[in-house]
Amino acid sequence: MAGSDELYDLVIIGGGPGGLSAAIYAMRAALKTALVEKGVTGGQVTMSDEVENYPGFVHISGAELSMKFTQHAQSYDLDMISQEVTALDPGLDHHTVRLANGDTLKTHAVILATGGSPRKLDVIGERELYGKGVSYCATCDGFFFRGKTVVVIGGGDSAAEEALYLAKLCKKVYIAHRRDELRASKILQQRIFNDCNIEMLWNTVVTEIKAGADGVEQVGLKDTVTADTRELDVDGVFIFIGFNPNNELVPAGTRMNADGMVVTDEKCETRTPGIYVIGDLREKFARQIVLSAADGCTAALAAAHYVEAKTSMLADTCELPPDAAS
Template sequence: MTTRTLDLIIIGGGPSGLTAGIYAQRAALQTVLVEKGLPGGQLNNTDIVENWPGTESISGADLAAAMTNHAKACGLEILAREVVEVEPGLDEHIVRLDNGDELYAPAVILACGGQPRRLGIPGELENYGKGVSYCAVCDGFFFRNKRVVVIGGGDTALEDALFLSKIASSVHLVHRRDAFRGGMILQKRVLAEPKIQVVWDSVVTDLHADGSGVHAVGIRNVKTGAEQVLPTDGVFIFIGYESDNRLVPAGMKMNAKGFVITDERCETNISGIFVVGDLREKFIKQIVTAAAEGCIATQAVAHLVEEKKGKAASCEV
């Protein structure tokens, strides 16, 4: 086991974590970003991004790569490991890694993001990877010229329905309401796409599968109660994300949905621990807001670290 002492530890390499890393380097903070997967987070699973300021259209993977390269060019160290525990302390917090190593720092930024919300219907977990997917960009290729069902009504569901319409033979978009929640531009594109058929006011109740995987879904109209079985080769579920709060220390304040409550500086009720991105309670979750929070939190960290170093220096005199 090895130990290291730093100014700042960032956990998570999505847009908020990478932005925090860039600003940490600009503030000359000794920093390590720990990311167990591919830097960029959910961006890597996004087909096209059209609301990143200054860039009319860019693939999510390309934007993720650009952010990662920018952070590395600034000198940020990205450690490809998994964090297993965050232990708060009075002057320093401890971040334990899966290989037994420990990182110490007066400031930690949690940028853990979220994970796809599941429907919780029969057959969902059993058929994950056998017709059930939560990522159209990852798995759409396997459904070329096949029938697919998309579940959801937000931006991600609309974006991925459009993406799949370029690959699949047909797309049924099932939404529990009579109006979408996604942006108007996406709504217009979906309704204008002849390959997409919207199933309004309906929910998927169960998945029908055999040894080869999913072959149909059960659907119920929430207003009339009418039920039908819709043949399909694949089901793509996009009903939002849940906070990935597994590393949140005991005593940290969260709301009823499991998102962490912070102040305007993104600091939690535990001094020196900040939360940014999709793990944080806020009005809207977008790439631009995540990046902004990474900047805000790191600026707050810089002040915190400077203050602690100043106090330590005065004690030595």
């Protein structure tokens, strides 16, 4: 139990698709494993009305997919702890995971699967219409807007890339940017300006997202120069103004990129032996459910090798005869 002298082989922090996938592979590798999640397991996918790009499921709700992940992990009698983790203290003999209730978990290996979240506009209608026309991932949800009109909010590379992706599917794509020039790379800007399906809304911010009978119906716009306001009819709103990784528990000295995402090797391992980072907290090309699950598999298998090597070394040391050191 937490707070005892019990030593885990692996502690997984975070119960999204990556953490649950890691738990499944860890339990199958016979690792003594605990998964710590402060909220509901499943991660951000639980808030998605529809998921159509996870292999094996032509159509499934985010809540149902999350439930299946959780049930699969629980089928192995996984030790699941509903608590917030306040600190991760690396050590030479073992790592220590500290919980909000004062308990501690000692473990050979740790997988950080705390993810992150898209930055929000914090405007009226954004939260209420999430999954009903408001999205933070064109690759995930663009298919649902085939032949429809959408607005992309942002001016960086992510906004430009997602707008170009949506332009292949949608009847019309607007890009609303608060300035009079994009921050995206020049080559992306050139593609944006050459795409006749994309229209720029310069010096423009979205002030409100309005609902209709079937979800998003309209957005309120404001000119940042003149302060003039107007409405724009759209079927979807795609927001790309940045991403906040949940990196508060990442140990000091861990290599991170400029955006605060952890840089790992191909095994998802950090510079600290036995500490792995997966999912949206890890630097990678794309953020998708299937990639988080794949990270969980990779890290769990790597952790199994690490724990086996470490415990074998400790066992060999303990079995040395008294005069072996002489």
